[in-house]
Amino acid sequence: METQICLHGVNKFYGTKQALKDIDLTIPQGMFGLLGRNGAGKTTLMKVMATLLPVNSGEIDICGVPVTNAAKIRRMTGYLPQDFSMYGNMTVYEAMDYLGVLSGLSKQERKERIPKLLERVNLQNNYRTKVKAMSGGMRRRLGIAQAILHDPKVLIVDEPTAGLDPEERVRFRNLLCEMAEERIVILSTHIVGDIEATCENIAIMDYGEILFKGTVMELLALAEGSVYTAEISKMELEQIKQEYLVTGQLVQGSHVTVRFLLREPMQELFDGATPCEVNVEDAYMYLMYRERGDASCF
Amino acid sequence: MLLTLMKKECAQYLKSVTYYIFCICLALDFFTQMGEFDVPTKPEAGWESYGDVRTTDKDLIMQETLNKLWSEYSTGSYTTYPIGFYKRVQLDTAGEEKIAQIITNCTGMTEEEISAFKEEEKNIRESAMEKMLEEQGMEPGMIFENDLPDLDIPMKEGLTFDVFCQEMKKADNLLGGGSSYSEAELQSTTRPQTYEEALEEYNSFIKKDKITNAYARLFCDYMGIMLAMLPIFLAVSRVLRDRRAQAEQVIHMKSASSFSIILSRYLAAVLMSLIPVLVLSCCPLLQCMYYADRIGEAYDLFAFVKYTCFWLLPHILITLSVGFFVTEITDSVAAVLIQGIWWFVSVFMSIGNLVGLCGWNLVPRFNSVGDYPIYEQMKEQLFKNRLMYTAVSIVLLLLTVLVYSKKRKGEFASVRARFVNRKNKLEV
Structure with a gap:
């Protein structure tokens, strides 16, 4: 069975809103990133792939199974929604056990898998912790454990790191x-x-459309030669902001180190501006400006 | 899977405050309503009264009802109980004329004859009052209307019971329903019971009902009132729990079928609703067993279980089904309101006839210990009633599965979004 997801001509409307x-x-x-600002359509796309929303047109195949075959897709897909939680009065183990039953696991399978998974997400000492007493990070880890409880081929995680502290975010990313x-x-x-x-591999979405799809390297290549850094005086900052797309600024006394993107490929540069290595954030901002012509986010 | 899920659902109920409130309400109802264990005493010859008993004597029913109509017509005031609440009705001139016409149709008397009759009755009542004041030394304030004699109004010759019932129906409609002339009221006309009848009733209580069955019916009467309403809270809280706990999407994504999920939740709710009822039924059962042993009579050990399953289980099934279905479709507590109105109408409509009222009522009533003949009369209808509610429960449950299945696929979300979009457009 092929291990890939194919979407073709997928359209989804909420009433008249596309x-x-x-x-x-x-x-x-492998890991596939879906990037986009809030309201870009990421969650809708995730829900459509998770059989939680029907599409209006188009085809989706998940590992060779059409998404219309919801029962089969649910057996091979794990899903962690953005705002995951479980019944507050359940303990971690009870929640896993309950969701395990709903996933069709036998008693023996649950007995074997739950401790292993809880250990994997570092919740091995929280079997008896009530869900309502868990921190946001712990809940997300419980969420990921429940999502892979039935060993799915596909794991869909929606905004899993939002609201987590840096340490918890790094741990969660490694886990994924x-x-x-x-x-x-x-x-x-x-x-x-x-x-x-x-x-x-990533895709960038905006207003329900895919603006970019490809590898991270391909995304970085888009902004190659357009990212510069310079040390300027505070007085010059406003003028630089007018002329370029400033993506970062670090104030040090009366000087500011700015990081900026060119508005056009052949835009004239000022003295002291030096090219620097593109990062994903630069490339993302560059793409958003190029595609939408919107500099309001800078 | 179904059984395991059901066990887990039951365990969740045991952790739920709503469930304990449900149990406490049932217990409070039981202990306050069932009261003390009053056993009917064996009647003995020579007692002043043996109580009243319902009559099927059509002549008596017609006479008693017509007397009542005449009495209310004379005072110009009619007592009714629409949906169970007391209401005093005063008709306008046209209404009074129509009542007079009904009386004429039933008595064959002209308006003048009615007036003459009215005068005669007044004289008789006045002389009776004078007699009571003089001979018995009573004060005027101590004499009530009911203490004064009533005249039996002569019935029209050849008046059939069917025609009479039609006339009474007209009167009931004129008064807005719930009057003494409704069909249910006609059926509950009573007459004094004889010693032989009282003895037979007592024997039925001991031999046919084996004590326990009679108490089981009373138990069902009280518990039925509660079980036609309280389980709605268990259903609503269970359905809304997924959303409140933000567990809805995760559960929707699991491979368990919608049928298994809903059925396990439903069956767990049914079981957990039944358990306190069965526990409470042990109290009157033990009392009945003790009493039967003391007088050396047989008892039916399974009477309460039997009646609970036959009489009370459909209450639980229909209430939970309404709760599951309406809550699943509306994602709100609307089911409480709907069931509340249905319950209210059903319970208060039966106030005029608390023993043996059944029909298609949600809450059949039997607020009596014994009255075996009345139970015999209502048994067939009760069976049909319970069967109908069970069937409706199953249909609603299947519809709930269908709605849940569609919700899992997000089909309801699209409908809702369309509605919101349209609303937003209208607002713009």
């Missing part, structure tokens, strides 16, 4: 990378750092 516009995408095995070794993991996020640290 949430997905002609999505064509192929997602291979481990998961991706044996399955397709689709990670949706609006945090560029998550993608940079974990994904090789």
